[in-house]
Amino acid sequence: MRSSTFLLLMAITPAAVMAQDVSRDAYFGEISLSAGFADDPRVIDMVAGGSVNLSQANQFDCNGFVSDAPDYQIDYSTGSADFELSFFAESTVDTVLLINAPDGQWHCNDDYSEELGLTAGVTFERPLAGIYDIWVGVYNEGDVYAETELYITELASLLTDQGSETSGSSGTAANGSPQVIGSGTAFAVTNEGHLITNYHVISECSSLRFQLPGALAIEATVVATNESFDLALLKTDSTTRAAPFRTQGRIRLGDDIVVYGFPLLGDLSSSGNLTNGLVSALTGLGDDLSTFQISAQIQPGNSGGPVFDIYGAVVGVVVSTANQDYFAQQSGNIPQNVNFAITSDITQSFLRANNIRYELSDNSEELSTADIAERAQTMTGALLCYR
Known part of the structure; x- marks a missing residue:
C-alpha cells in the first residue's frame, strides 16, 4: 500500500x-x-x-x-x-x-x-x-x-488537526478557505450570547465558531480581551443559558470542584469531557493571586472552560497546566497533574469592566456531579479557531 x-x-x-x-x-x-x-x-x-x-x-x-x-x-x-x-x-x-x-x-x-x-x-x-x-x-x-x-x-478538520490549541496545521487550504488551526472551550456568562474564554485561545484566530453539544456551530466575535489575565469576552447571536458565578465567599483549600470542557476535540468525545478534583492551592505559580491550583485533569482544549463548585456555580476559568519541561530544567522534577484556573473574582472584575451583567448563583443545595454535568452542557461549548 x-x-x-x-x-x-x-x-x-x-x-x-x-x-x-x-x-x-x-x-x-x-x-x-x-x-x-x-x-x-x-x-x-x-x-x-x-x-x-x-x-x-x-x-x-x-x-x-x-x-x-x-x-x-x-x-x-x-x-x-x-x-x-x-x-x-x-x-x-x-x-x-x-x-x-x-x-x-x-x-x-x-x-x-x-x-x-x-x-x-x-x-x-x-x-x-x-x-x-x-x-x-x-x-x-x-x-x-x-x-x-x-x-x-x-468535524474532519478537527480530526486531522488533532483538536488541540497548539495545532500545527497550515491554516489555509489550497482553495483559500479558512481552516481550523486549534480549539478551546468557552462558556456563556449572559443569556444574550456573551462568552468567556482565554485570550491565548483566540489570539491568533481570524474567525471563531462556538458549538454547544448537539447544536450547530455559530459565529463568535471578540468584544474585549485582557492579555495580562488571559481572558477574552466573545459575543454570539444566540440565546444561551448563562453559567452563574459563586456568591458564597471565596473558595477554600480542599474544596471539591468539577471541570467541563472540550479537550483534544476530534479525539475525545464531541459531547464534552468532565473531570473532578480539589482546590490544591489558593494561588498559582509564584503565589500568583489571580489564579489557583486544581487537581482535576485537563488537556489541550480545556482552556477557557468553567470550573464549578459543588453547587454548580463558576469559581474559575481553566487557563493552563504546569510546563513539565520548564520544571525539569529548573529543578529536575516533573510535576504531575498541576493545573491552574483564573479566579472568579478576576473574571467577574473583567466582566464588570466591560459592562456585562453576568449571572450570580442563588443555589445553596449541593448538586451531584451528574447534575452539574447536565447543566454544564447547556452553557459550555467548543470554540473553534480558524485562520
Missing part, C-alpha cells in the same frame, strides 16, 4: 464499477442525517470487504476488495450552514472506501492517513443532499471480514 498521507480522491463514471449495486439494501443499515447533526462523529461497527476486486476496474486508482451491495447508506440533508461531510474507516487492517454520491459519481480512497490510524477517508467539501451509498472494503484479500468502524463526521 502506498505510504503517502494525502487524500487520493478520484471521481469516475457510474458505469465504471458494474458489480456494485446501489439498488440493494445496505448490509449494516441506513440513517438519515441533517447538516449540523448531533453526536458527531457517528460511529458504525461493521466487517469490511467482500469478493469484488476493485483492481479489475482500471478507470480509477483504488485497489481492494468490497462487497456487491452497499455496507451502509446515508440520506443526507443540507442546511443553511456550510459543513464538510467526511467518511473514515478505522481498523487494524488496511481499508478502502468506495462511495456513490447523490449525483451518481463514484469516489474511492485507499490511503488517507496511517498516522491517525485512518487508512481510508473521503471528504466532500460541499456535500450534496441525497443518498450516499458506502462500501467499506479491505486492501488485502486475506483481511476480508475484518472488524471495522465507519466514522461519519462534519
Whole structure:
C-alpha cells in the first residue's frame, strides 16, 4: 500500500464499477442525517470487504476488495450552514472506501492517513443532499471480514488537526478557505450570547465558531480581551443559558470542584469531557493571586472552560497546566497533574469592566456531579479557531 498521507480522491463514471449495486439494501443499515447533526462523529461497527476486486476496474486508482451491495447508506440533508461531510474507516487492517454520491459519481480512497490510524477517508467539501451509498472494503484479500468502524463526521478538520490549541496545521487550504488551526472551550456568562474564554485561545484566530453539544456551530466575535489575565469576552447571536458565578465567599483549600470542557476535540468525545478534583492551592505559580491550583485533569482544549463548585456555580476559568519541561530544567522534577484556573473574582472584575451583567448563583443545595454535568452542557461549548 502506498505510504503517502494525502487524500487520493478520484471521481469516475457510474458505469465504471458494474458489480456494485446501489439498488440493494445496505448490509449494516441506513440513517438519515441533517447538516449540523448531533453526536458527531457517528460511529458504525461493521466487517469490511467482500469478493469484488476493485483492481479489475482500471478507470480509477483504488485497489481492494468490497462487497456487491452497499455496507451502509446515508440520506443526507443540507442546511443553511456550510459543513464538510467526511467518511473514515478505522481498523487494524488496511481499508478502502468506495462511495456513490447523490449525483451518481463514484469516489474511492485507499490511503488517507496511517498516522491517525485512518487508512481510508473521503471528504466532500460541499456535500450534496441525497443518498450516499458506502462500501467499506479491505486492501488485502486475506483481511476480508475484518472488524471495522465507519466514522461519519462534519468535524474532519478537527480530526486531522488533532483538536488541540497548539495545532500545527497550515491554516489555509489550497482553495483559500479558512481552516481550523486549534480549539478551546468557552462558556456563556449572559443569556444574550456573551462568552468567556482565554485570550491565548483566540489570539491568533481570524474567525471563531462556538458549538454547544448537539447544536450547530455559530459565529463568535471578540468584544474585549485582557492579555495580562488571559481572558477574552466573545459575543454570539444566540440565546444561551448563562453559567452563574459563586456568591458564597471565596473558595477554600480542599474544596471539591468539577471541570467541563472540550479537550483534544476530534479525539475525545464531541459531547464534552468532565473531570473532578480539589482546590490544591489558593494561588498559582509564584503565589500568583489571580489564579489557583486544581487537581482535576485537563488537556489541550480545556482552556477557557468553567470550573464549578459543588453547587454548580463558576469559581474559575481553566487557563493552563504546569510546563513539565520548564520544571525539569529548573529543578529536575516533573510535576504531575498541576493545573491552574483564573479566579472568579478576576473574571467577574473583567466582566464588570466591560459592562456585562453576568449571572450570580442563588443555589445553596449541593448538586451531584451528574447534575452539574447536565447543566454544564447547556452553557459550555467548543470554540473553534480558524485562520
